[in-house]
Amino acid sequence: MKKLIRKHFIREVKMDKSPAKTTLELFFGVENYQNLLDSISSNTFYKCQLQNVVSELLTLPEFQNIINTRRLPFPRCRLVRSGNPLSPVDYNERCHSALGEGIIKLVSERVMQELSNGATLVVDFTEDLSLKIRSIAEALSTEFQEKTGATVFFSIGHDKGFTTHWDNSNTLVFQLSGRKKWNVFTTTLPFPVDENKKNMKPPSMRTYGKFHSQ
Structure with a gap:
């Protein structure tokens, strides 16, 4: 009678990365992302230059399309100069939708005029306006277990739209x-x-x- 010998194999199981972490590593680069995590752990400031992929997060034509086709009421969409918000009546107008309801919409010509005069255009909650921005915001929210939102600041020329100020939340800044x-x-x-x-x-x-x- 043959004796059966049962062999036990120990296999190393490697856990797959979460989709959120993979998304962030592709966006930041593996080394930059790890350095960012280290800076958060040590509560220190971190800056780096990302690859060209960051400039594709929101292109100028995409931003122009958002401004021209979405309803962006004040204060979600606003103009700021030297730290002070401009009156929304200066760059919005009342009109009617296709269903006849009264709405308020941006006047592109007035917005461009204010930008030329040194104002900065601010659009909140852009994660709801761009799938690319949403993917990064959701990945950050998943990885850090925090609510995450995105705000776009757009300016031209050499004037500064904001004076010295405090952010009352943890902030990541991407210059596109x-x-x-x-x-x-x-x-x-x-x-x-x-x-x-x-x-x-x-x-x-x-x-x-x-x-x-x-």
């Missing part, structure tokens, strides 16, 4: 085109909120100094 000079300041209040930001004095020291991006 053009050139910009950044001043990054020290943290004077760990968790600024809308109720107290207006009363806070601008910080006097810069942690990371000035740097240019292009």
Whole structure:
């Protein structure tokens, strides 16, 4: 009678990456994404230059199409100059939809005129307007288990649309085109909120100094 010998094999099982992590690694690059995670863990500022894929996140023709074809009421879509919002009546008009309902829409010519005069166009919740932006926002939300939204800032010329200000949420900034000079300041209040930001004095020291991006 033959003795049966049962062999046991131990197989190393490699867990697959989550779809969200794969999306972010493809977008940032594996090394940049790991460096970003390290900076978040250490609560430090991180900047890097991404590949050309970031410029395709939202192209100018795509942004123009959003502005021209979507209903973007104030304050979701607004113009800002030197840190102050412009009156929405200066670049919106009342009209009627195909069903006869009263609506308010942007006047492209007025928007362009204000941009030429140094204003910045701001559009909130662009993750609902672009599938490419939504894919990145959803991946970030899944990986960090936080609600994630996207805001687009568009300006031309050399005027700055915003003065020194605080963001009351954790922020990732992607510069899609053009050139910009950044001043990054020290943290004077760990968790600024809308109720107290207006009363806070601008910080006097810069942690990371000035740097240019292009």
